[in-house]
Amino acid sequence: MLTSACQLRCSYCYAEAGDTKTQHLSSEIARKAITIVARNASQTEQRQFTVHLHGAGEPTLMPGTIASLLDHISVEETHWSTICRKIMSSNFCVPPQQAVSYARSLTQIFVSSDGPPDIADAFRPMAKKGGSSGAILENALAAVYGAQLSDKITIRCTVSSATQRRLCEITRYFSQFGIRKIYFVPVSSLGRGQDSLAIAADVFVEEFRKCGRVAESLGVSIYYPGTDLSRARLDGYACGIKGSNFAVLPDGTVSVCYEAVVPGSELREAYRIGTLSSEGLRVDESRVQQIAHSTHVSQRAACNTCFCRLTCAGQCAARNVAPGINKRDLPMTDACDITRALTQAAIEDL
Structure with missing residues (x-):
């Protein structure tokens, strides 16, 4: 995670970017x-x-x-005879050449x-x-479309109650730029998202299914987390939180969660596993094991009888499991209703 600075002030930013002290990850670390x-x-x-330039x-x-890190990746690939998948998550508000x-x-x-500029300017203003x-x-x-590189782009679209009936329009909008993959993700309850407008589960399901037909006609694939039948999560985890995630925050904190980033928050502390500094890497293996145990799908009683447990795996731990709350006691939520539907x-479409 390279920096906490941001040129936007998204109304539902999980990281509260711009509201916290600006920190930059050093190139050395x-x-x-x-x-x-x-x-x-x-x-x-x-x-x-994989190296993911996240935020x-x-x-x-x-x-x-x-630029420095991309050069370093090339050096390390050669030195270790490895291949790196280079990913970036971005608002992509950059000049065309860049x-x-x-x-x-x-x-x-x-x-x-x-979606279109009116949505972006309302919810992701400068x-x-x-x-x-x-x-x-x-x-x-x-x-990017003009350079015939649109296949490199995947859209991650946050959906709120203000936009949940515009999924078809949003899909058509992005398709004109050659976009072929769109993830629709309900607004998060983390960070500034705590004050945002939550979606209505039944409306979202209806609109998502309608959008699926439109997307198919345009050659676009749309996704909702935890519902992809081709990606079974047989290990019982919705992501790499069991220990394969290695997220380095701007201050050198090492975490297993890319969304537990707000300084001083209980969530950030809950998923911290160590530090990386000029003196080297320090990881608390006992914390890694503790987090892996507590976030496994089997720890949520409601999941054990759910037919989605092998594709959903209990969903995002950061978004659905508040620190200090026993995951086993968590009931089904609106997100569960969407996933199941x-x-x-x-x-049924198979």
């Missing part, structure tokens, strides 16, 4: 992290690893650091955007008044 995962990958049969803020605000450069350099870019985040992103996507529909 970032390179150390890359070397560690490259070396570990060299000891596996696949000899592959507790906006990574493209650190272009020099990104957008094309990133698309050429990276394996995949997850672009956080919620921190400084007078600009349009929607217009900037539109120009960036158009440039969409999974059932996917099974």
Whole structure:
């Protein structure tokens, strides 16, 4: 996680970017992290690893650091005879030339955007008044499309009650830029999302299914987390929180969760496993094991009788399990209702 700084002030930012003290991950620490995962990958049969330029803020605000890290990745790939999958999560509000450069350099870019400019400007406004985040992103996507690199882009669209009936429109909008993959994710309850408008489960299911037909006609694939029948989660985890995640925060904190980033928060402390500094890596293995045990799907009683447990795995632990609350006692939620309805529909469509 390169920085906590961000040029936007998204109304439902889970990281509260811009509201917290600005911190930047040093290139030295970032390179150390890359070397560690490259070396570990060299000891596996696949000899592959992933570097995800993520944000507790906006990574493209650190272009020099990104360039340095991409060069370092090439060095480590050669040294360890490994292959790296290079990913970035970004609001992608960058100049067109820079957008094309990133698309050429990276394996995949997850672009956080919620639709046409009117939606972007309402929910993802610029921190400084007078600009349009929607217009900037539109120009960036158009440039990538013109360079025939749109296959590198996956849209991550946050859905609120204000936009849940616009999924078809949003899909059509992105398809004109050659986008073929869109993740629709309900607004998070983390960070600034605590005050946002939650979706209505029944409305979202109805609109998502309707959007599926539109997307198919456009050659676009749409996704909702935990409902992809081709990606069974047989290990019982919704992500790499069991220990394969190695998230390095701007202050050098090492975490197993990419969303537990707000300084001083209980959630951040709950998923912290160590530190990475100029003196080296320190990991508390007992914490890794404790987190792995507490976040396994079997620890949530409601999941044990649910037919979605092998595709959903209890959903995102950061979003659905508050620190200090026994996961076993958590009841089914609106998110569960959505997952069950969409999974059932996917099974019926087979």
